Structures are given as C-alpha cells and as structure tokens.
Amino acid sequence: MKTVVYTKYGPPEVLQLIEQDQPRPNEKEVLIKVHATTVNRTDCAFRKADPFINRFFTGLFSPNINVLGSEFAGEVVAIGAAVKTFKIGDRVFGLSCDKMGAHAEYLCLPESGSMTQMPANWSYAEAAAISEGHWFAWTNLRRVNIQKGQRILINGATGSIGSSCLQLCKHFGAAITAVCGTKDMELIKSLGAEVVIDYTKEDFTKSGGSYDFVFDAVGKSTFGQCKKLLKSNGIYCSTELGPYWQNPFYALWTNWFDAKKVIFPIPKDSKEDIIFFKKLAEAGAIRALIDRTYSLEEIAEAYRYVEKGQKVGSVVVKVT
Numbered sequence: 001m002k003t004v005v006y007t008k009y010g011p012p013e014v015l016q017l018i019e020q021d022q023p024r025p026n027e028k029e030v031l032i033k034v035h036a037t038t039v040n041r042t043d044c045a046f047r048k049a050d051p052f053i054n055r056f057f058t059g060l061f062s063p064n065i066n067v068l069g070s071e072f073a074g075e076v077v078a079i080g081a082a083v084k085t086f087k088i089g090d091r092v093f094g095l096s097c098d099k100m101g102a103h104a105e106y107l108c109l110p111e112s113g114s115m116t117q118m119p120a121n122w123s124y125a126e127a128a129a130i131s132e133g134h135w136f137a138w139t140n141l142r143r144v145n146i147q148k149g150q151r152i153l154i155n156g157a158t159g160s161i162g163s164s165c166l167q168l169c170k171h172f173g174a175a176i177t178a179v180c181g182t183k184d185m186e187l188i189k190s191l192g193a194e195v196v197i198d199y200t201k202e203d204f205t206k207s208g209g210s211y212d213f214v215f216d217a218v219g220k221s222t223f224g225q226c227k228k229l230l231k232s233n234g235i236y237c238s239t240e241l242g243p244y245w246q247n248p249f250y251a252l253w254t255n256w257f258d259a260k261k262v263i264f265p266i267p268k269d270s271k272e273d274i275i276f277f278k279k280l281a282e283a284g285a286i287r288a289l290i291d292r293t294y295s296l297e298e299i300a301e302a303y304r305y306v307e308k309g310q311k312v313g314s315v316v317v318k319v320t
C-alpha cells in the first residue's frame, strides 16, 4: 500500500511516499481503506517537533510514530473475528490520535476506537474534515459548560478549530463575537457570529466587551491581554502554549488564586464525541469547511500550505 512516512523531524521534505505491506486486523480490529484524510496543525507539529515539548510525547531524537494523519474517512474492508459493530462495506470516519497512521491507503483501528459509520449523504472528504476541529473546540466548550445566552469571543474563527467552535457555540445558543480577516467576514457571519471583528483593522483585545468565555483558536493572544474582556468569573483559553509556554501554568494558578480562569484541557478522543458530531452534522448544526484538496502524492505541498496558517477550515488529502 502507498504510505507517507517520516523517520526524522524536519520540513515537509522529510516525508517519503513509499510502498509498505498492508496491515492485518487482529480479532478486535477493523481494516479501513482510507479514501480521504487531512493535513492538520497537529500533523505539522509532530513532523517538525515544534514546539520542542512535543518530543517528550513523540520521541526525543526521532519520531516514534512514522505515519502521520489523525483524521480519516474510508471503507471497512476486513474485520477481526470478535468485531460486532462494523461490517465489511461500512463507510466510516473518525480520529486516530494515539497511533495516527491515516496518511496511508489502509489503517487498522480497534472496533472501540474513535470512529463510527458515515451518514449516507456525506462525501469522504467532508467526513474526513469534520472531526479534529470539532474535537478540540468541544474539549474546551465542554469544560466551560457552554450554555444558551453566554457571551463568547472566538479569535481565529476561520481556522479548523475556530470555525468548529463557532458552529458549536451557535448550536448551543451562545451570543458570538468572532474575529477573522476581511475576506472571510461574510462566511463567519453566515456560520452564526453576531458581531465580526476584522483583525487586520482592529485589535480585538482592545475592543471592550464582557464575555463569559474568550477562546483564542489561533493562539495569538495572552491571558494578560484578554483578562479585561472577561466577566468577573469569565474563562480564557488559547490553543497554543503561549510565548513563554505560560498557559498550562496559568490554568493551574487561576484555578486556585483568580476568579477569572484560564483553562488548558488535554484533549482525549472518544467514540462518543465522534457520534455526537455525526448527529449534529446530520441535524444540519455543523458542517465541514474544506479549503483545499490534494492527492497523496502532493502531501508535502499540503503541509506547506497548512503551515502558512491561512487555511479556512480543513485541508483534505484524497488517498484513493
């Protein structure tokens, strides 16, 4: 099978498209023929080992996972003897966060993994692009106990995580202020933002307001800058560690010593979350935003584009 491997950290040139043996499912696993995957910021961070702290999870000197790709959509082509909830021919989608491996023609995952059957009317590309952004966004929204009527500010509402957060907040009835660039303001309004701030013209940290939750989905701000935007018991979250890797520390500190909190939840993927996203998508509450599509042969180009930090939603790689 065609597989994109990397054996050392570095730029997109470290990626090699090679032929490898197809994996074989054990009795509790399913074998998926991957039709579509994505290149996301997690793939980029793993490939570059940037931030450096990633190396404590992915291998200090060289990567201990050699095939990246966390999001996938494809068809079940073989199942282990004990598998009960999937059958050959099922169209499935989900996340493979622990072992990655979706940048390949075939992927083996446990039946209990973070995946479920696709709705009939979805394309593989749409299904591959729905999971990661919503998962990160939901990890945070669940922590803040998102409620109808809450006031939320989302910075970077066009990214995969930001656009997912926006759609989830809209679904829960929050009042949303979203920050994005000029060209995407109409899109962001159409996804449910009541107020849109153009970051190329206005600094949202100086825009005033009184929010229950400020979510910097592109990690460009600090708690210090955003604290004044929060209600007295408001919560701040960033998807990045912060310029001094301070956000996890702030999460601990504010938990004890400040009425305004910082959260930095460690995401843990689950089948329940994927099923939840599927139900929301079937109900029309959320959808995948796809910026560009590449072939597996063009995957290094996909990485270069994602690393520019300008994608709107997700970048899909068609595998089959």
Ligand SMILES: NC(=O)c1ccc[n+]([C@@H]2O[C@H](COP(=O)([O-])OP(=O)(O)OC[C@H]3O[C@@H](n4cnc5c(N)ncnc54)[C@H](OP(=O)(O)O)[C@@H]3O)[C@@H](O)[C@H]2O)c1
Binding pocket: 040, 041, 042, 133, 136, 155, 156, 157, 158, 159, 160, 161, 162, 179, 180, 181, 182, 199, 217, 218, 219, 220, 239, 240, 306, 309, 310, 311, 312, 313
């Ligand atoms: N904590 C984690 O485990 C984790 C996991 C995955 C990703 N991340 C981080 O999460 C962040 C978001 O990733 P993503 O894939 O959702 O999106 P992304 O690719 O980082 O976001 C791209 C979008 O952000 C917009 N943007 C860029 N600079 C901005 C600014 N200063 N203000 C407002 N919008 C801005 C861009 O719009 P323009 O083109 O108009 O500039 C573009 O549409 C990244 O920083 C990534 O490293 C964290």
